[in-house]
Amino acid sequence: MQNTKRSALLSLACVYGIALVFAGVEIAAPWLVNWYLAVAGKGIVLRPLLLGFIYGALLPGGYALYLLQRMLRAIVRGNCFCTQNVSALRRLSWCAVLLAVVSFVPGIWYLPFLFIAVAAAFMALLLRVIKNAFQSALELQTENEMTI
Numbered sequence: 001m002q003n004t005k006r007s008a009l010l011s012l013a014c015v016y017g018i019a020l021v022f023a024g025v026e027i028a029a030p031w032l033v034n035w036y037l038a039v040a041g042k043g044i045v046l047r048p049l050l051l052g053f054i055y056g057a058l059l060p061g062g063y064a065l066y067l068l069q070r071m072l073r074a075i076v077r078g079n080c081f082c083t084q085n086v087s088a089l090r091r092l093s094w095c096a097v098l099l100a101v102v103s104f105v106p107g108i109w110y111l112p113f114l115f116i117a118v119a120a121a122f123m124a125l126l127l128r129v130i131k132n133a134f135q136s137a138l139e140l141q142t143e144n145e146m147t148i
Helices: 002-039 044-076 084-109 112-147
Strands: none
Touching: 002 044, 044 084, 084 112
8 A cells, every 4th residue: 555655646746747847838839849840840831730739738738637636646545446536537538539639630731640649549548448447446346335
């Protein structure tokens, strides 16, 4: 149990670190896009597409980080299989679906975004499977508590 708590705390620290990176990317996005276009030798035509993707992906990504930290806090408290975590997993899967859509649209013009869209769609599927497993475990736990 102690290792689980330490692992959850480490994951929580990572979530906060990634949130800081997200804040930095949000602030530095125009500069980062200009730098990428210069280094890659791409035309300035991609600038609005890349900026639109970055800002479009930050919204579901930020919300996903919020949901992850809530889940991890519940796990640290010893409450892994709870309705809050099942709900968070459901919402995380919808964040992944939204990211897939946000990635697919620019992928029509710039192929690497299609790979992100496919990966995000696959992540949404994985999250739905995990959500279903959590929901079944919660039902078993509730039934077990009623039996005793």
